[in-house]
Structures are given as structure tokens and as C-alpha cells.
Amino acid sequence: MAIKKMGLVFIATCFLGLIFEPGRAHGSTKSDLFMSHGSDLPVAQTPPLVGICESFVAVHGYPCKEFKVKTQDGYVLTLHRIPEGRVKGSGKIRQPVLLQHGILMAFWAWSWDELVEHDLPALFDFVHSQTGQKLDYVGHSLGTLMALASLSQGKLVDQLKSAALLSPIAYLSHMTTSIGQIAARSFIGEITIWFGLAEFNPIGEAVATFLKALCAYPGIDCYDLMSSFTGKNCCLNVSTIDLFLQYEPQSTSTKNLVHLAQTVRDGIIAKFDYGNSETNMKYYGQSKPPIYNMSSIPNDLPLFLSYGGQDALSDVRDVELLLDNLKFHDGDKLTVQYIKDFAHADFVMGGSAKKIVYDALIAFFNRW
Structure with a gap:
């Protein structure tokens, strides 16, 4: 994955891939199973026979490190860091990028409200503490909803440089599945x-x-x-x-x-x-749940939205509703990509995704 700017990548595996996590042996990571009952410190996790770093990253020649991040509500999340490419860099500072996947996820008494309230802030705080820099964010599916909801409440904005949302999930009433x-x-x-x-x-x-x-x-x-x-x-x-x-x-x-x-x-x-x-x-404190107002997302925050014409979950009509909420966004800060033939999984597993989506995404990041 030869990337000029995205030389420092954090992958949040606490929120699993498209529909299924790539690897049951890697464990359920949004869980307090790793917490000791009498201490605030995480206890050692029984290591999987083959971990994500070893089985999916190192085999392709990339260095990879694993971290545990504790949320304010007591869960422990797993974060994987790819600090550089196959060829070691020049030692100059690299831009951190957080990759956030979607459903299905693990463990039990929570909804995506808690992911917005606790998990994303914990991940952002950790990456910022490691790098001292604002983040570029890439979300797919539920990972986009988490970001949109957070940003609509003014959260994470001070730590975020730009955000790329693939198959954006916000409104769902028109999904065709x-x-x-x-x-x-x-x-x-x-x-x-x-x-x-x-x-x-x-x-x-x-x-x-x-x-x-x-x-x-x-x-x-x-x-x-x-x-x-x-x-x-x-x-x-x-x-x-x-x-x-x-x-x-x-x-x-x-x-x-x-x-x-x-x-x-x-x-x-x-x-x-x-x-x-x-x-x-x-x-x-009210009879109806509060609404996440998408039009409250800061207008000057650089956003990249990419969606597909065949996507049964992120339907074109629902994405258009989201874009209508963003109609007052600064024109030069909103990039929208429509791919007629793409469905939901093409954005993360499609053979042409690098050329069509990722290259455009990286060019977007390089603007800011």
C-alpha cells in the first residue's frame, strides 16, 4: 500500500468489518473481558494463535503494533498501528489516519450511541497522544454514522483534520435490501x-x-x-x-x-x-430521543463522501438526504464521488477500489 501522506495508519478493529469480522480468533474487542475486577488496569489477554498484525499485515511486509485503549465506560478496544510502509521512511513526521469499519461488532449492552459517546473519543485521544497531530479519518458503513453523529454534536472537531466517508450510513429509510x-x-x-x-x-x-x-x-x-x-x-x-x-x-x-x-x-x-x-x-430529560442534526456539522470541515449506485444499504436517495443536510457546506471543503456500479462491499473488497476510490481519497487528504 504505497501511500505518500498516509504513512501512519491506525486501524480500529473494535468495530468490525463490513458484515463480518475478518477472523473470529482475534477476539471480541469491545468488551470488559480484559479488565481486572479490582483494578483500572487491563489484564493480559490470552493471545490468539494468529493475531491480526501477524496474519493480515506483517505477511505483506508492513510493520504493525497492537494497542489496548480503555473507554470512559470501562470497555477495552483494540487498535492496530501501521507506522510506516514496507520501505522505512526518512524519519520525518507522518500524518496519522484512523480507519474505522462497521457492523457486525461485539458485546452487548450498548448501541451506536455509546460508540459515538465513548469509543471514538477514546480512539481519537489515544492516536493524538501518540502522534501529537490532528487525524485524517476514514469510515465505512457504520463507521461513517459514528463520525457524522459525533461531528453533528461538535465532538472530535478539534482533533480532526479531514474525514472520508465510504458508503455513508445516516438515513436508512430507503435502503433496498x-x-x-x-x-x-x-x-x-x-x-x-x-x-x-x-x-x-x-x-x-x-x-x-x-x-x-x-x-x-x-x-x-x-x-x-x-x-x-x-x-x-x-x-x-x-x-x-x-x-x-x-x-x-x-x-x-x-x-x-x-x-x-x-x-x-x-x-x-x-x-x-x-x-x-x-x-x-x-x-x-425529554419524552423523545434527541436528534443528531447533520446540518450542524461544521461547514469548514473537509469531507469526502463516496457512494455507489448499487448499494442496498447506503441507498442513493438516503445519501441525497444527507447531502441536502450538507448543502451549506463550504464548496471547496466537500468532495462527493458517485460510482454507478459499486455496492456496499465494493468499497472495502472491490478489486478496482484502489484505483477508483482510494487514489481519489488520498488525493483529497493531500489537499489539506
Whole structure:
């Protein structure tokens, strides 16, 4: 990955990849399992047989370091740092870049509100403490929603140089994935049942039964679940898919999926709705959850948005709603890329993603 400016890369693996984490053996990282009960210090984690650095980074000739980052609410996150390229640099200061992936994620009594409130600030603080510099940020899917929600509240702005959002997830009411729409309605309608199942484990018995029921719906191809969720990806090759499918899907918090389902149903971007005014009053001081106002994102913050015409999750109409919220953004600070043939997974696994997306992204970063 020969990058001139992005010589210092932090990869937040606490928020897992597109739909599944690349590697169950790497462990669930948004968890207090690594915390000692009588101390504020993290205890040693039983090392995986093959870690992310060793299995995915070092094998390609890049140096890689792993860090543990503690959030204010007591979780321990894993962060991987690639400090330089294959060829050692000249020793000059490099620009830090945080890569933030999306769903599915791990462990249990939280939604993406907590990722906005606690996780992103902890990661930003850590990277800033290591480098002393503002960050460039790259988010995909849920990683974009986390950034947008944070920025709409004025958070992270002082530590952020620019942000690139791939397959931006904000509004979700127009998503065209049938399985996603049906699942969203199911999570809303069965909220009390699912709250009794805090962990949404895609390979567990309860979720397998749920998915089997979804597969009975017309128009859902459970023999091609990736396309059923993401849209028809144009540019994945066989070796990429084979590598992807070597690893099992990881768990997430059921509450997180319920929160996303609320976003689909309500057509707004708001904090988690506890389902009754009394509980909402307890958490928010008002009967309805507060809204994340996308138009409050600072107009002078450099933003790069890239979205695809075949994306069933980040639908073109929903992205247009987001762009309408950004219509007063400084013209020279907002770069928008539309790729007609790309679906959700193409942005992270497409064979042409480097040429079409990443080169444009790096050129954008190099402007600031």
C-alpha cells in the first residue's frame, strides 16, 4: 500500500468489518473481558494463535503494533498501528489516519450511541497522544454514522483534520435490501423479546432460527446473503470472497441492531428510543430521543463522501438526504464521488477500489 501522506495508519478493529469480522480468533474487542475486577488496569489477554498484525499485515511486509485503549465506560478496544510502509521512511513526521469499519461488532449492552459517546473519543485521544497531530479519518458503513453523529454534536472537531466517508450510513429509510427491511421491522416489533437476548450471534441457535424465518420471505436469496444485504457488488473476485468466507460472522449487541432498525423505521437520525416516554425522560430529560442534526456539522470541515449506485444499504436517495443536510457546506471543503456500479462491499473488497476510490481519497487528504 504505497501511500505518500498516509504513512501512519491506525486501524480500529473494535468495530468490525463490513458484515463480518475478518477472523473470529482475534477476539471480541469491545468488551470488559480484559479488565481486572479490582483494578483500572487491563489484564493480559490470552493471545490468539494468529493475531491480526501477524496474519493480515506483517505477511505483506508492513510493520504493525497492537494497542489496548480503555473507554470512559470501562470497555477495552483494540487498535492496530501501521507506522510506516514496507520501505522505512526518512524519519520525518507522518500524518496519522484512523480507519474505522462497521457492523457486525461485539458485546452487548450498548448501541451506536455509546460508540459515538465513548469509543471514538477514546480512539481519537489515544492516536493524538501518540502522534501529537490532528487525524485524517476514514469510515465505512457504520463507521461513517459514528463520525457524522459525533461531528453533528461538535465532538472530535478539534482533533480532526479531514474525514472520508465510504458508503455513508445516516438515513436508512430507503435502503433496498429486502432482508434488511424485514429484519428492521422484526427488531422493532419484537423489541422486548430481543432485549432478552443481549447478544446477537449470527451463528447461534436463536439467530439461526430468526434468519431461517427471514429466508422464507419472497425475494430473499439466502444462498447469496452478502448480496441480499449489500446489493449486487460489481468488483469482488473469487479469491477475495474465499478469504472473506474463511471466517465466521461475529456477534454484536442486539440493542445496536434495534437502534439501527429504529433509524430505518423512523426516517430520522436520533439517539436510542427506549420505547416509552418515562424511560426516555430518565436518560434524556425529554419524552423523545434527541436528534443528531447533520446540518450542524461544521461547514469548514473537509469531507469526502463516496457512494455507489448499487448499494442496498447506503441507498442513493438516503445519501441525497444527507447531502441536502450538507448543502451549506463550504464548496471547496466537500468532495462527493458517485460510482454507478459499486455496492456496499465494493468499497472495502472491490478489486478496482484502489484505483477508483482510494487514489481519489488520498488525493483529497493531500489537499489539506
